[in-house]
Amino acid sequence: MALADLAVTAYTSFTALTLLQQISIIVFTPFVYNILWQLYYSTRKDRVPLVFYWIPWVGSAVPYGMQPYDFFESCRAKHGDVFAFVLLGKVMTVYLGPKGHEFVLNSKGASVSAEEAYKHLTTPVFGKGVIYDCSNARLMEQKKFAKYALTKDSFINYVPKIKEEILDYFVDSENFKMKGKNSGIANVMLTQPELTIFTASRSLMGDEMRKLFDASFAQLYSDLDKGFTPINFVFPNLPLPQYRKRDEAQRKISGTYMKLINQRRATGDIDPQRDLIDSLMTHSTYKDGVKMTDQEIANLLIGVLMGGQHTSAATSAWFLLHLAERPELQEELYQEVTSVLAPKGGKLEDLSYDDLQKMPLVTNVIKETLRIHMPLHSIFRKVMKPLVVPNTKYVVPAGHHVLVSPGYAQTNDKYFPNAAKFDPHRWDDASAQTSTGDDTIDYGFGAVSKGVSSPYLPFGGGRHRCIGEQFAYVQLGTILATYVFNLKWTFEEGATVPDVDYTSMVTLPQEPAKIKWVKRETCVI
Template identity: 20%
Template structure:
């Protein structure tokens, strides 16, 4: 016979189970995508998803098809992997599918940034022209000067003797330092002043060293899984960077970009105080500079591993630069027309990004809605869920679209007449989105043209003025740091040692 105390405990247990079932016991309703909650209550598939999103979602796709809903840490996320259907999501009204909530969440978790009435789409519209058209020419010229300073004015690099370095460190540091100087300004106005160049190298190196330490913890911060010790270190690094990027310090810099001044005015218009403006400047340093360096790393590594691709790109570099004996002014006067006229390099870049760019495109579902796909399939989505596209799995690594998708083929995006190849198919239908490293729709990267110019300039300068080779020619392609799936360019698990020296002039 159960005692009164035993009955009370049993009743409390039943109530607790009922509450858990109500809170976490979700079931698939008619018309909804296949639901896979995993075996662990609430947590669901969070561990597998975070450990290796590409492999996990590829396996889920084989199990459920190209649309399904998973549970991950209490959140229900619908994954859509049919590139023919991406437009339905990309252009759905913001009253139904919205990016703002997720963007604000990450801004706060990673950078302590809270902006009143923040609208990322409005911000992009306001800043787009500061990175394009007439302003693009000024940015390209500034980037060229700053790359020259980092690569070719630094005595530690301009040696005729072989020097060893990690290729990732070389590329990431060079691109972030030059990119920071281009957008955030220089110590002095005269690019060719030797004293100013030295100050710029010192300042940008300090920024990079602190930023790189922060970058090692950012993915954990985004997922709220920092240990107590890591959180203390993370906060300390951010404070150091806030001092270096304070708006008072930035206001004193010369050659500030139109982008920087426009962004600061945007923050002022939002009513943001000086402290939060400084925090936003660190957010933007990551947003604008965290992907170009890894892109240059992968591109150069693929070229070093594929001599035929390297020879083809070096042929284009030769046509752009001509004689090796050029003045600094001639190098910085490379026209946009010349930068655009690089079909082989463009294919190499597209192939590199196809293999290594892996952003999520996420939307919060703001109301119960019906998602109608182009093939007339219809799925009900629930308010409060998240809808996510992962172009890395499809189209970029889809064997139906790309033959041997895991392999680097430098001419994959070239037609026989050396024009850009844009015809790719799935299910017998031509794809609008056959690779999506820059996003698409209203969330397409507004800095794409500046980023492409910057990547080209860095690679062209390295190939034109340096002998560069792998220390160990049989080095295998490094694995990916899998925790970076969903956040842009992937980074290697380990760096690759290269040897380089200034070419004989």
């Protein structure tokens, strides 16, 4: 019997059934198929163990989305460090621990692709032709272009600007208004995103662009930020209000950058030492002679600023919350900051880049915060060619995804004793825990460590390692030092460090996330 005849016979038989029978078939057939597919998958000896799931297509999305580390641990206990689960129609192969970091982050670019995994999510936010909306070779060169504004000399200039922005924020923000108040309540989920976008724009984009970053401009970045949610990852273009806001924000921010770029082009007022905008206008010609268009430069500026904003906003919010229940650590930090500034007369206005290098506890608070709260709990790659899992018989087929979670290792007692405790002093003599080897490799944006086998990788690793790590420590160190010099803070009565909200793409504190602050005697406002 021809296939068409079979289809007609099946349709005729189906329409002859009662409505209840038809509904039952429509509802239950996907479930039956789902179970049969999983049974077949389990017979494949060349496939990693698959986490069983009942709901077709959805798979394990709910337990993974709500508590990813708990989900990983339960799967590891049953299947070992290597397993797969279905996430909204995608088969994700997970390899936990340092060996997994090496497997995923150092896989050859021809075998796995970050671009194919993320471009549908990032392109509407950043724009065309940049980050993941281009070849990997182009992205590596774009990172090199951006690094011209991430040198030590640049950092030296950034510190006083970042400090000034923080002090201005203490005066202007509704959460502080410190010229008229000696104490108050601050919602860190409001203050830190604003503060990080203001400090990053002032330092990276320059004074001229910073003047445009009022509260309304910060709101545009907030609208863009909402483009990084799980629903956007699966459905990047839905006719929903938040999608329209995302797209409108992208156009307005990009247009603002373009206006300044066009103005500088027209007048010839371009100084590559002034800010990242001029730096990219000067250094943005690819090796093959092709120049980035000005629109691509504007889009890359959005990507650079947002990349740092995610990490710094979340990390600074978390260290303020952890320190709120640790007054003794605040006092230690205060003593460290004031002792470093003492030879200069003890004035915060003299805080410099070199001073930050003499504050190990400040650095270790940031490091410990990043350990417990790695901003991205999962890192994906799409498999482009069949990928053999080392020392196993398993093969991950093309079209599947691989997933690695440094945050899982960073919060695991196996790698960090008493991992749940916020303890910056664990880093006082713990360099071995972050060692990845001395070998380096240059993917096109400067030498980085070749090894990624450390359990501690808050900035990722390999060719997609974040280039803003040093800037993040400068920005966050200045924020922390300025806070402890001017303020003491605690929780309101009965409050504690909030749980983690894993439902967004970034690990954020659940609200309410508020601190109760009071001015110190050394407060400069």
